[in-house]
Amino acid sequence: MRRWPLKIKTGAYAALLTMLTLMVTAVFFFTILYHRQRKEVDDELLDNADELVRDLRNFRGAPVNPRHPLSAKFVPLDLREHHLMLMGPEGQLLYHSPNLQGASIEGPPGFRTVTVAGQACRAGSFKMGDFTVHVAMSLAPLEAFHADLRFGLLMTLPLIGVMVFAGGLWLGNRAVAPLAALSSAAEAISVENLSERLPTPPADDEIARLTVVLNSAFDRMRAAYTSAARFSADASHQLKTPVAVMRAGLESLRDSPEIGSAAREELDGLLRQVRRLTGLIQDLLLLAGTDARRLRLESQPFDLSDLAAEALDDLSVLAHDRLEVESALTPGLTVCADRRHVAMVSQNLVENAAKYTPEGGRVRITTKREGNVAHLSVANTGPALPEADREGIFERFRRGSQVGEGQTGHGLGLNIARELARAHGGDLELVRSDGEWTEFALTLPVGV
Amino acid sequence: MNILVVEDEPDLARHIAGALTRSGHSTEVRHDGQEALETALNRRPDLIVLDVNLPTMDGFTVLSRLRQSQSSSRVIMLTSHGDVESRLRGLNGGADDYLAKPFSMDELVARVNVLGRRGGTIAEGDVIKAGDVVMDVPKRKVTRKGEKIELSPREFEVLQILMKEPARVFSRNDICERIWQREHQYDTRTVEIFIMRLRKKLELDDGANLIRTVRGAGYQMAVTE
Numbered sequence: 001m002r003r004w005p006l007k008i009k010t011g012a013y014a015a016l017l018t019m020l021t022l023m024v025t026a027v028f029f030f031t032i033l034y035h036r037q038r039k040e041v042d043d044e045l046l047d048n049a050d051e052l053v054r055d056l057r058n059f060r061g062a063p064v065n066p067r068h069p070l071s072a073k074f075v076p077l078d079l080r081e082h083h084l085m086l087m088g089p090e091g092q093l094l095y096h097s098p099n100l101q102g103a104s105i106e107g108p109p110g111f112r113t114v115t116v117a118g119q120a121c122r123a124g125s126f127k128m129g130d131f132t133v134h135v136a137m138s139l140a141p142l143e144a145f146h147a148d149l150r151f152g153l154l155m156t157l158p159l160i161g162v163m164v165f166a167g168g169l170w171l172g173n174r175a176v177a178p179l180a181a182l183s184s185a186a187e188a189i190s191v192e193n194l195s196e197r198l199p200t201p202p203a204d205d206e207i208a209r210l211t212v213v214l215n216s217a218f219d220r221m222r223a224a225y226t227s228a229a230r231f232s233a234d235a236s237h238q239l240k241t242p243v244a245v246m247r248a249g250l251e252s253l254r255d256s257p258e259i260g261s262a263a264r265e266e267l268d269g270l271l272r273q274v275r276r277l278t279g280l281i282q283d284l285l286l287l288a289g290t291d292a293r294r295l296r297l298e299s300q301p302f303d304l305s306d307l308a309a310e311a312l313d314d315l316s317v318l319a320h321d322r323l324e325v326e327s328a329l330t331p332g333l334t335v336c337a338d339r340r341h342v343a344m345v346s347q348n349l350v351e352n353a354a355k356y357t358p359e360g361g362r363v364r365i366t367t368k369r370e371g372n373v374a375h376l377s378v379a380n381t382g383p384a385l386p387e388a389d390r391e392g393i394f395e396r397f398r399r400g401s402q403v404g405e406g407q408t409g410h411g412l413g414l415n416i417a418r419e420l421a422r423a424h425g426g427d428l429e430l431v432r433s434d435g436e437w438t439e440f441a442l443t444l445p446v447g448v
Numbered sequence: 449m450n451i452l453v454v455e456d457e458p459d460l461a462r463h464i465a466g467a468l469t470r471s472g473h474s475t476e477v478r479h480d481g482q483e484a485l486e487t488a489l490n491r492r493p494d495l496i497v498l499d500v501n502l503p504t505m506d507g508f509t510v511l512s513r514l515r516q517s518q519s520s521s522r523v524i525m526l527t528s529h530g531d532v533e534s535r536l537r538g539l540n541g542g543a544d545d546y547l548a549k550p551f552s553m554d555e556l557v558a559r560v561n562v563l564g565r566r567g568g569t570i571a572e573g574d575v576i577k578a579g580d581v582v583m584d585v586p587k588r589k590v591t592r593k594g595e596k597i598e599l600s601p602r603e604f605e606v607l608q609i610l611m612k613e614p615a616r617v618f619s620r621n622d623i624c625e626r627i628w629q630r631e632h633q634y635d636t637r638t639v640e641i642f643i644m645r646l647r648k649k650l651e652l653d654d655g656a657n658l659i660r661t662v663r664g665a666g667y668q669m670a671v672t673e
Contacts, residue, residue, distance in 0.1 A: 245457055309600075347628060
C-alpha cells in the first residue's frame with residue numbers, strides 16, 4: 001500500500017471509509033427499525049387480546065361464561081392466524097388454538113420471543129379481568145424483511161465501494177495532476193539545463209508555493225554548481241602557466257652544456273614529474289568540463305575496432321612476455337565520437353589490465369555490437385575485486401583497497417574514463433569480477 | 449629569423465627566447481599586448497610567438513590587428529586553453545600554428561623551424577616517401593618497392609611522425625606525447641620497442657637502418673626523398 005500512487009491510495013481510503021460508515025449506519029438503522037417493528041407487533045398482540053376479551057364480554061349481547069371452555073367461533077377472524085391460549089379466572093384452559101398443536105405459549109404477563117413449531121414468534125400474555133390471554137404471532141415476515149434488507153446492503157456495498165473508489169481516483173488525479181506535472185518538469189531539469197525553471201501556476205495554492213520553493217532551490221544549486229565548475233577550470237588554467245615555466249626552465253637547464261650527466265638524469269626525473277603534473281592538470285580540466293557539461297566533443301565516425309587494435313598494440317608492449325594477450329574484434333564497428341576521448345578510455349582500461357594482471361595471466365580485448373550499442377571490453381584474469389570496491393573504483397582519487405603503494409597513477413583514470421563515456425551517451429561499467437576474469441566494458445551508441 | 453616573443457610571464461619569455469636564440473634565431477621579448485603590437489608593426493619580425501593572456505590587449509586582439517594591417521609575420525599562438533574552441537579561434541584569426549601550455553621547448557623550436565622553412569619541412573599530401581618506402585596515409589598502407597609491409601597501428605603512427613618531418617629529430621617524449629596525447633603509464637621505453645619492431649620490418653637490403661638514432665636526442669629518418 002505504501003508504494004501505491006497517491007491517487008490510488010486516495011481512492012482506496014475513500015472507498016474503505018465510505019463502506020465502513022455505511023455498514024455502521026446500516027447496523028444502527030436496522031437495529032432501530034427491528035425494535036420499532038417488534039414494538040408494532042407487540043401493539044398488535046395487545047390490540048388482538050383486547051379485542052378478544054371485549055368480544056367475549058359482549059358476545060351477541062351477553063358475556064360468555066369465564067369458566068366454560070370455548071370453541072373457535074368465539075375467536076375473531078383476524079386472530080385465527082395467530083397462536084392463542086385463553087385461560088379462565090382459576091387458570092383453567094378455555095381455548096387452545098389448533099395451530100399450536102398442543103404446544104404451550106403460557107408465560108408471565110408481558111412480551112417475549114418464543115419458538116413455536118420451529119418458528120420464531122413474538123408472544124404476549126395479558127391478564128384482562130377474568131381472562132388471561134396468551135397470544136403469539138410469527139416473526140417470519142419481519143425476519144424475511146430484514147434478511148432482504150441485509151441482502152440488499154450486501155449487494156450494494158461493493159458497488160458503492162467501486163463507485164467511491166472511482167470518484168476518489170478521479171479526485172486524487174485532479175489534485176495530483178499539478179504535482180505530477182511539477183515533478184516531471186523538475187525531473188527534466190538536470191545539469192545540462194540548470195538554468196531552466198519550473199513554470200509557476202497562476203493560482204496561489206500549495207502547488208504554486210512548492211514551485212517557488214523548488215525554483216529557488218534550483219537557483220542555489222546552479223550557483224553552487226557553476227562556481228564549483230568554474231573554480232576547477234580556473235584553477236587548472238592558473239596552474240598551467242607556472243608548470244609551463246617550470247618545464248621550459250628545466251628543459252633549457254638540461255640542454256645547457258655545463259650540466260653534467262648526473263645532474264641531467266636528475267633533471268629528466270624532474271621533467272617526468274612535470275609531465276605527470278601536466279597530465280593531472282589536463283585531467284582536472286577535463287573533469288571540470290564534464291562536470292559543467294561543457295566538454296567540447298570533436299565527434300567523427302570511426303571504427304571502434306581500429307581503436308581496440310591500437311590498444312592491443314600498446315598491450316603487446318606493456319605486457320612484454322609477462323601476460324598472454326588475446327582478442328576478438330568485430331570489424332566495421334562504427335561509432336560517432338571524439339576519438340581522442342574514447343582512446344583515453346581504452347588506454348586507461350589497457351593500462352589497468354596490464355598493471356593489475358598477475359604474472360602469467362591473460363588479457364582479452366573484445367569488440368562487438370549488440371543492437372544499437374557498440375561494446376569494447378577489456379578483461380583480465382586475476383583475483384576478484386572486493387565487493388566493497390566495485391563502485392568505489394569509479395570515484396575520484398580512490399583506488400581499489402588491494403592496490404599497493406607502489407602503483408602509479410593519480411586515481412582519476414577510471415572516473416575520467418566513465419565521465420567521458422557518459423559524455424558520449426555511453427557508459428563504462430565493471431561487468432564481472434569473479435576471481436576468474438575482471439572485465440570492464442565501454443558501451444557507446446553505434447554511429448552512422 | 450627575427451622572432452618576437454610575446455609572453456607576460458617573464459621567466460617563460462626568457463626561456464623561449466633562450467631556446468630560440470640557441471637554435472640560431474634573433475629574438476626580442478615583449479610582455480604586454482599593446483607594446484607587442486607596436487613592436488610587431490614597426491619591426492616587422494618574420495615570426496611572432498604570441499601568448500593569448502596578455503595585459504592591456506589579449507593575443508587574439510593583437511593577432512586580428514596585425515592581420516588588419518596586412519602584417520605578413522607568421523604567428524604561433526601560445527595558450528593555456530587547450531580546448532577546441534580557442535584553438536579554432538586562433539587559427540581562424542590568422543594564426544599559423546597553435547601550441548597549448550605547457551609545451552615542450554623542442555616542440556616549439558621545431559614548429560618555429562617548420563614555419564621558417566629553415567631546416568624543417570612538413571611533408572604535405574596523402575602519400576609520403578622516404579627512400580623506397582612509400583606511405584599512403586588515408587589507406588594506412590606502407591609499401592617498399594611496391595611490396596606491402598604489414599605494420600601494426602602504433603608502428604604506422606611512429607613511422608608517420610618520423611616521415612612527416614624527416615629533418616627533425618624526435619625525442620622519445622615527443623613521440624610519446626604525439627601518439628598517446630597525454631602523460632601516462634606508457635614510458636618512453638614503449639617507444640623504443642615500437643622503433644625496434646619498425647626497424648626489423650623496414651631493414652634495408654644492405655642492413656642499413658631507415659630510422660637513425662641520434663644519441664641523447666632521439667630518432668630521425670635516415671633517408672629522405
